[in-house]
Amino acid sequence: MLSRLAILPLCLLLAACSKLTQENYARLEAGMPRAEVEALLGKPTQCSGALGLSSCTWGDSERYVSVQFAGDQVLLFSGKGLR
Template identity: 35%
Template sequence: MSKKLTLLIGLTCFLFLTGCNKLTQENYNKLQMGMERSKVESIFGKPSDCQNIMSATSCNWSQGDANLKIQFVDNKVVTYFANNIK
């Protein structure tokens, strides 16, 4: 009985941890120029931080060593790039 419980707990933890990673190549491929910020956040979740720079807003998403930076003007994607996304 305890082996089944241990297996169930391990599987649950694995699914929870892998399900939380939104910085994936698959999600990155969904990005498009002109995409609304709300759509971006529905894919990647809320950003780690954002900064207003003149008329643009620059937002960063980070998970482990993966990083995504997107710049928005009028809440629409104008540039984006990523590092270490798999």
């Protein structure tokens, strides 16, 4: 029981340290290099693409940032549930 109580604050701390924030989203810009996006948001949860275009998502279905890249530069981006 005691170990479960110790885990709860750790989980809350990790959630508070998430890089998926409104502030980080506001820093995204069209033309930004992919390396800068990953430095800002961390490694993406998933990516897919073909023919020089790719789409990467950070987060889950409730809270996410989605970025579309042309080559290695931001083309479009959107987000949902950010705080």
